[in-house]
Amino acid sequence: MNHTPTLVETEVLSLERPFRFESGDILPRIDIAYETYGRLNEQGDNAVLVEHALSGDAHAAFYHEGDRKPGWWDCMIGPGKAFDTDRYFVICSNVIGGCRGTSGPASIDPATGRPYGLTFPPLSVRDMVEVQRILLRHLGVDRLKCIAGGSMGGMQALQFFCDYPFQFESFICIASSMKHSAQQIAFNEVGRRAIMADPRWNNGNYYDGVPPEGGLSVARMIGHITYLSEKMMQEKFGRLKKDKESRAIFRPSFEVEHYLDYQGVSFVKRFDANSYLYITNAIDNFDLKTSLSSRDRFRGEGRQRGAHLDDMRGKRGLVISFSSDWLYPPSQSKEIVQLFSAFNVRVSYTEIATEHGHDAFLTDYARPSEIIQGFLSSLA
């Protein structure tokens, strides 16, 4: 039996009015790239907002015309899957500051006709959330069954849920953190320094020439080491060599070197180095608790953010961690459970035994799928 792959397209909402960042900076207009899967039901109560991680985009599921690989969370989104598109209306958008359709440093500044580069405003996780709020309004969705994400996607889910709890029935936060530790900041910082040490970076002005591919690929390689568990890496690569007798000096020879090389090279084809700087900076500065206590300092689009923490009472949360994830270790997930329990959210927590490390949220989906299906079905 042949299956014709379900085709989807990324759509773009162009907001032709100013968007104000948490920093106070304003852009005169922004684009928001997004995809939706399934249908909003008549009652308007079956929407699920899915949040992508550092290198993700709006294309979470199904296929783009001509592509051989589906969206980044296709294992989780689709008919009968964890986020069942026969039941739920699933929405995913590219984050502000990104480079996959939503406005970011590579976008054209209407004032100059040239890419923003480093004149793009400093970015926060709250900015990501506010942009998605605009999208939801555009889609006519004002109440969601769930907001869900892994890694940086989990941070957005937590921030959005806390700032506007009345919009959500529940959140799902996978392999994430309320705030980065010194080591998490350190790994990101080295990635940033690798980009900025590349002379082609040129203070962010490289859009007319060759981008800082060397630096960006090093940053990505660092990331990939932290995404896999030590054991998984050992089982996958060990000390195997591709090219045993080569005397070519300092070219990749171990399998693990080829793997990292491939990851670095393929990443630079699809990602903008400045976006990498902005987004990693946003997540390093993300601090959920502090942002909650400073909620009065800022008014978002429309209703005041965070003014209704009490609205969390009785809502539901699901927190999932992976035993071998040393980048976002289970201890950080447990902190999330504690915080939300204190807000009287009914939080379920599961630590899944796996050797996939942090990557498990993308690759080891069988158990999480079951748990998420059960969780969503149990909602009102």
Added chain:
Amino acid sequence: MNHTPTLVETEVLSLERPFRFESGDILPRIDIAYETYGRLNEQGDNAVLVEHALSGDAHAAFYHEGDRKPGWWDCMIGPGKAFDTDRYFVICSNVIGGCRGTSGPASIDPATGRPYGLTFPPLSVRDMVEVQRILLRHLGVDRLKCIAGGSMGGMQALQFFCDYPFQFESFICIASSMKHSAQQIAFNEVGRRAIMADPRWNNGNYYDGVPPEGGLSVARMIGHITYLSEKMMQEKFGRLKKDKESRAIFRPSFEVEHYLDYQGVSFVKRFDANSYLYITNAIDNFDLKTSLSSRDRFRGEGRQRGAHLDDMRGKRGLVISFSSDWLYPPSQSKEIVQLFSAFNVRVSYTEIATEHGHDAFLTDYARPSEIIQGFLSSLA
């Protein structure tokens, strides 16, 4: 009471005859930089050879004229210390391939009058050992009480002890490994790629211009993340910020970023990028077991290496690991203990509880000092 610091100088042995590398390549001459502390006794049986780690050098203890900081293992070497210079004649030399006095890629090739750069031969841990053997002969030392080192120094100690067991009474191996795991190779590979991605690296030909400081400092920053435990880093830096209100974008703001920045900047002043490539490549390719089984394939300087594995019988070994060392985890030290026990070496093993991570071999010296003192005193 004022103490005048004990002054030492690095000496250089110039070997004006060819040195043959394990690869088969030959250099027409080499320099060997070394220091000694204490005196060789009349019986000639109190020598201890100390091996440095990746970024170390021959200056292991005491002070150089005008310096405010002593040698890299001064906490361990000196009167009354672990390696008691009132009792032992302690020797330390810079490894071949290095950049601190012993010949390496930055040294002048007599054939061209220019630095070797990448024409320097591929390097192995065995090459490091063979060069030290030449030094020992020069110093008139043919039997040693002990060979000791941490991290890469431990690898040299193991290799030297296995290749020429009749020369040693014992070895001490701290926070080290018989062979790198995929993750250890991966971290080194990313450091190498950071250097090679820096256009100033210029295929190793940068000695006339500006060296690839950006790339080398990124490599060093990656290293420093792996040298500290996650907990130590958190306690030391947490999420503290130096410059709270700065809007300067992507400049270090977190304390941990400043720390890494400082480590990177200070390293490039004293280290050669090509040496970093050669040395990390040597330790990634180090595989003690395999090298032992291939011992017949190669004859070293003088007596055939490894021809007398039986000579290990009844010798002594001390293996030390640190509980929070995730770069060279205790499991790798236990593998060393198993291997040498199989060779009938009487091996003692201690895992020291500490939060200092891999750096503990340089910084958390109280317990190791006691253990090493006891171990050395217990030798014949």
